[in-house]
Amino acid sequence: MNAAQIRHLLDKARHAVFLGIPMSEEEAPKTQEEYLEAYEARLERNPLQETALLREAIMPLLSTYQEKWRNDNRAAEMMTGTSLPEPCDADDWLQEVYDEIVNTDTEEEWRQFVTRFTD
Secondary structure, three states, rough: OOOOHHHHHHHHHHHHHHOHHHHHOOOOOOHHHHHHHHHHHOOOHHHHHHHHHHHHHHHHHHHHHHHHHHHHHHHHHHHHOOOOOOOOOOHHHHHHHHHHHHHHHHHHHHHHHHHHHHH
């Protein structure tokens, strides 16, 4: 999978998390700030649909995310002496990805998140 395909899947995941709807192939992604604004303005949510869309976009990238997460966790343990418990199953891993996406506040932070998958 090339970097453009990875970015597209991550944009689809972000779109699902913040808007709760599928992102069309011809649709350009919004900025992180625009997604946050749209998320805060939403009146209704459909967690089942959001989860399904997130799962669809992230599953092809999950092994890459897991590897980076484990490496970061090992590095943190070496530096601080503590580590985070590893998620138990695919649902827990999806929750980790969701938490990272939803806690990204700026477009610069989003670009940094994307580079974890593309570098």
